[in-house]
Amino acid sequence: MAIDRRKQIIEAATSSFSLYGYKATTIDQVAKLANVGKGTIYTFFKNKEELFDEIINGLIIEMKAVANEAVSHSDSFYENVHRALYRLLEFRKQHQLTIKLSQEARDIGTPAVVEVMEKLELAILNFIKDKVVLAIKKGEIKECDPEITAFIMMKLYIALIFDWEKKHKPLGKAELSQLFEFYIFKGLST
Amino acid sequence: MAIDRRKQIIEAATSSFSLYGYKATTIDQVAKLANVGKGTIYTFFKNKEELFDEIINGLIIEMKAVANEAVSHSDSFYENVHRALYRLLEFRKQHQLTIKLSQEARDIGTPAVVEVMEKLELAILNFIKDKVVLAIKKGEIKECDPEITAFIMMKLYIALIFDWEKKHKPLGKAELSQLFEFYIFKGLST
DNA sequence: GAATGACTAAATGAACAAAACGGTCATTTG
DNA sequence: CAAATGACCGTTTTGTTCATTTAGTCATTC
Structure with missing residues (x-):
């Protein structure tokens, strides 16, 4: 052994x-x-923090794999982004490590943990950004700033999943997909 | 005296x-x-908290006035919502009381303060919701759930103003208006 | 020479005492 | 005598102390 x-x-x-x-x-x-x-x-x-970072880097690789699995070339951009974000946030909700760490960042604010959670968020943001760039090239969506677009998509998704639940009953996957399509893609204007 | x-x-x-x-x-x-x-x-x-509530109620009345002043019947729904939200968040940024209280809610989590900040948010949410209901009736926007729509609008706005600033240079009023229109009203789809 | 755990300086938190707190009410004041 | 007051009370918060625990080192072991 x-x-x-x-x-x-x-x-x-x-x-x-x-x-x-x-x-x-x-x-x-x-x-x-x-x-x-x-x-x-x-x-x-070198120290405790480096051990921690190593683990988080592994987690990010795992999350990228999960997100990529959710993407299918035969589906539309919005379906892919929705599925990827959904799987990613589901991943966060199911993995004890991410749950514990987001609690610690929120409740205690341990600097190393806060830092790492930001890194995780940035990884997701960059993943979406890449997809946005591709979708613009393909003409699937209008010309737009990929960074702001990714930012808005993620914030909207997190709001709908985590914040909405605080005061209302949780939205199902289908509802979420529909809302995402309705507000971000189709738009409110008549 | x-x-x-x-x-x-x-x-x-x-x-x-x-x-x-x-x-x-x-x-x-x-x-x-x-x-x-x-x-x-x-x-x-009756006690410290009641004194506090009284002050907050006054603040809510003040904010409602500010929001209503931003609304003009000759303008479109999205322009009115944008202007009202912008003024409201500007108000929050400029008034020492609201600044101090949101700090306290975030950093210390004083229950009475957290409660009051939620009340404030709810007041804004209801304001927008009313405008959404009206806009649907007038056919200015598509049929939709007014509560979710108001929720999404506010979350998007707060994300663009407060969260975006954390890592990027602040967005100007015109940019904000444009983004708001682009993502929520026009939609990304080609 | 890779692995180790006794060791150290620094950080933490339990325990206690002192101070400050919100709220009451017998007394004062106009 | 009704409205205003501040000394007072039980509780909570704060500051302080100090024994314990911690991250990280390094002389020793195998």
Whole structure:
């Protein structure tokens, strides 16, 4: 046993971050969970934050894969963006790590965690931005600033999923898709 | 001197809430500022929170007036909503009381303040909702759920004004109007 | 020479005492 | 005598102390 120590450490840390958050996870705990001496962790990672960043980078790669899986070339731009955003936010809702971290960012404001959550949001933003650029080239949508468009799409989606739920009953996937199409694509004007 | 004690108290409290926030304002302080005995405050207001609510109700009335002034019957629905929202958020940015309170809600989460900020948001939401209902009746916009529409409009606006500024240079009034029209009214579809 | 855990300086938080708080009410005032 | 008041009360918040815990190091081990 105990061959790939690096992987063991990452797995132990991921598990502990998911369960207790970043701040409440101690290096001693991770070492114990990984069946590794504490010093060993520091031969692989400069410090606690670098270990954390490594894990988040893995998460971002995972999320990109999830988002790309949701995209189908035979579907329209808006269907693809809707499905990708939906899957991404579903991912966030289902993965203990992202849940715990967004709680910690909101409730405690641990700087390292806030930073990382911004990085995650930026990754999503860039994903959409790329899709927007492509859609403009293909003539699927009007000419527009891809950055603002991606920003608006994400903000709208987050508002509809997270903020709307605070005071109303949650919107289903189909409703969400419809609203997204109605407001962003078709427009309100008669 | 010292005739309208009620008004004096309200003015003193408003000033102190604006300067120090709700939590950091003490009744003793308000009494001193208002040149009034502490007990006198309690002959007009049941407690600190009721005094606070009274002030906020005044603020809501003021904001309604501001919003209504921005509406002109000769202009289109989207121009009116844009102008009203713009003025409302400008109002929020300029009035020390609302600035201090949104800081306190975000940073400390004082329950009474969070509650009051939600009330303020609801007032804006209802204002827009009414305009939406009217616009549908007049055939100015498509049939839609007025509540969701108002919600989306406000969220979009807040995102464009407050969130966009965090990472980019602020959008001017004209840009804002254009974006609002482009995304919500015209739609992205070609 | 890779792995380790005892070690250290810094950060944290439990526990306690002191101060400040919102709200009351017996007394004062005009 | 009705309206105004501030000393007073029980509770909450704040400042302080100090024992514990923490991230990170490094001499020792295998």
